[in-house]
Amino acid sequence: MLYKSNQDLPLDIRTRLSEAYQDIYRAAYNSAIHWYGESPKAHRVALSAVKMQSAVHGSALV
Secondary structure, eight states: OOOSSGGGSOHHHHHHSOHHHHHHHHHHHHHHHHHHOOHHHHHHHHHHHHHHHHHHHTOOOO
């Protein structure tokens, strides 16, 4: 399942991440779901992308 907007994201992602990180999560998830075809793996990839961006920018996730 692809996420068309941040409102479509799971509640725990919407509440834990800022809007900017939700955008990153959504883009990474949508890309990974096409690549891997598995939701759990796409979720892990998306969270990894968010963590990488957070480390690069030195900012909190929320």
